[in-house]
Amino acid sequence: MRYDDITEAIGNTPLVRIDPAVHGLRTVDLYAKLEMLNPFGSVKDRAAWNMLRPGLDAAVAERAEVVELSSGNTAKALAALAGLHGLTFRSVTNRMRVPELRELLLLLGARIEELPGRSECLDPTDTDDPLTQFHRALADDDSAHLHTDQYFNPRNTEAHATGTGPEIVKDLGGRPPDWFVACVGTAGSSSGVARVLREHDPNVGVLGLVAAKSDFIPGIRTIDEVNEVGLFDPATYDAIEAVTADEAIDGMVELNRRCGLLAGPTSGAAYRGAVRHLRALDGTRPERTTAVFIACDRVESYLGYVRRRRPELLGRAPHRNSPATVTEAELAAVRAVDVPAARRWIEEERPLVIDLRGSHAYAALHIEGSLNLVDELFEQQVHGGLPFSRRQPVLLVCPVGEKSARFAALLTRMGHPDVRSLAGGVVAWRDAGAPLVRE
Numbered sequence: 001m002r003y004d005d006i007t008e009a010i011g012n013t014p015l016v017r018i019d020p021a022v023h024g025l026r027t028v029d030l031y032a033k034l035e036m037l038n039p040f041g042s043v044k045d046r047a048a049w050n051m052l053r054p055g056l057d058a059a060v061a062e063r064a065e066v067v068e069l070s071s072g073n074t075a076k077a078l079a080a081l082a083g084l085h086g087l088t089f090r091s092v093t094n095r096m097r098v099p100e101l102r103e104l105l106l107l108l109g110a111r112i113e114e115l116p117g118r119s120e121c122l123d124p125t126d127t128d129d130p131l132t133q134f135h136r137a138l139a140d141d142d143s144a145h146l147h148t149d150q151y152f153n154p155r156n157t158e159a160h161a162t163g164t165g166p167e168i169v170k171d172l173g174g175r176p177p178d179w180f181v182a183c184v185g186t187a188g189s190s191s192g193v194a195r196v197l198r199e200h201d202p203n204v205g206v207l208g209l210v211a212a213k214s215d216f217i218p219g220i221r222t223i224d225e226v227n228e229v230g231l232f233d234p235a236t237y238d239a240i241e242a243v244t245a246d247e248a249i250d251g252m253v254e255l256n257r258r259c260g261l262l263a264g265p266t267s268g269a270a271y272r273g274a275v276r277h278l279r280a281l282d283g284t285r286p287e288r289t290t291a292v293f294i295a296c297d298r299v300e301s302y303l304g305y306v307r308r309r310r311p312e313l314l315g316r317a318p319h320r321n322s323p324a325t326v327t328e329a330e331l332a333a334v335r336a337v338d339v340p341a342a343r344r345w346i347e348e349e350r351p352l353v354i355d356l357r358g359s360h361a362y363a364a365l366h367i368e369g370s371l372n373l374v375d376e377l378f379e380q381q382v383h384g385g386l387p388f389s390r391r392q393p394v395l396l397v398c399p400v401g402e403k404s405a406r407f408a409a410l411l412t413r414m415g416h417p418d419v420r421s422l423a424g425g426v427v428a429w430r431d432a433g434a435p436l437v438r439e
Contacts, residue, residue: 007039015167015171017031025275025282027285027288028278028281028289029288029290031172033168033293033294035294036262036263036267036298040081042077043297045077047188050156050158051148052082052148054155055146059087059146060087064087064145066087067089067147069150070150072219073296073297075089088109088111090110093113098301100304114360151186151229152230152231156231160192165192165195165196165197168193168292178291179205180194180197180206180292181206181294187232191232194237206239207238209242210226211242211245211269215245216245217266218265220269241273243272246309247268249268249309249313251265251273252265252299253268262300265302265306266296267293267295267296270293323406326413331406331409334412334420337395337422337423338428342422346369351420353367353370354371354373355370355397356396358374365426365437366426367434368437378407379407385414386411386416394411396408397426398426399426400425401425402425405421408420
């Protein structure tokens with residue numbers, strides 16, 4: 001198969017049946033759409049090329065910089081495509097959480113700009129958020145930048161309505177599957193594919209998968225974050241269900257070891273979420289059920305993610321103290337204090353206030369006197385035991401109070417007698433009019 005340009009290799013990815021002996025469903029034919037085999041390694045290749053293409057000639061003529069609010073696969077694809085056409089690329093994000101992707105972007109010549117956003121993705125309703133302000137500035141300036149705008153650009157969805165969806169129907173012999181399963185990031189792939197499948201059969205079921213609250217799965221939003229995305233429409237989905245990071249990693253390992261698919265944790269989340277949902281339907285229909293999930297990207301970029309969360313999978317000793325091991329009962333027992341109570345406590349007893357947010361967000365606004373320990377660094381310190389005296393009262397702070405509660409539960413389990421979590425996080429503190437300072 002001969003191509004004159006790497007962009008011609010985008011799309012037409014295989015549809016592979018998962019062995020029923022692996023997933024255990026008796027009456028379901030489950031298929032993986034291998035978007036990981038796109039030339040830059042992910043489902044985002046389609047959208048990146050479709051969004052970039054219309055403005056490419058003008059951008060080349062003006063030597064414009066390609067810009068996207070992305071820290072993951074969209075940025076990777078755009079960096080490769082920009083370089084292919086002699087353009088520079090800038091990735092703007094509030095936090096680059098996957099080190100391998102950061103290094104790959106730098107290798108591709110990308111410029112990375114981290115702004116102190118409050119969320120993992122853009123919230124257009126939060127006019128004070130630096131990411132939102134940057135997004136608006138890009139919209140007003142079309143001379144110096146080519147902004148692909150993945151959260152709002154309809155060409156993101158269109159890439160899957162004209163490519164991914166029709167390919168699935170064609171490979172299933174001209175019929176859509178009974179169920180389509182996709183993890184929700186920008187919502188472009190799930191929305192575009194769902195539209196096409198339902199044009200063939202309006203009864204096609206669509207399952208959207210989001211990350212569990214306080215959990216991080218690369219490329220997947222939590223339900224709170226999903227509602228901030230411009231392309232997200234809840235009416236697209238018959239069901240929206242949460243997947244934990246452990247489920248994502250377990251599913252990934254099963255795909256890697258049992259199916260020969262070197263897919264990453266997002267794909268593992270899609271697979272495990274699909275099997276869990278379909279198990280309840282297994283055997284309820286007289287005919288067999290057909291289902292397709294998206295295998296989004298490859299595993300190699302996420303070895304650091306696996307190493308931090310499940311080191312035993314890489315032949316290392318498991319972490320004794322990890323927030324991932326906190327139970328729901330421990331979480332429910334956390335001493336979460338509201339803003340007035342936290343302010344009184346700080347004034348009267350001077351607890352150590354630890355801000356778990358990224359350094360840029362902390363520099364923009366933080367509680368006066370607080371210590372900035374990014375959650376990943378804090379977790380590393382906790383692995384070796386309590387990083388401060390048991391006599392020291394501690395108030396943990398994060399964006400919305402979810403991550404801080406998980407760490408508070410862990411420290412309580414480890415024997416700290418007085419650790420509390422700020423309910424609602426920095427957002428609640430700000431909304432209550434409590435003072436914040438800049439670095």
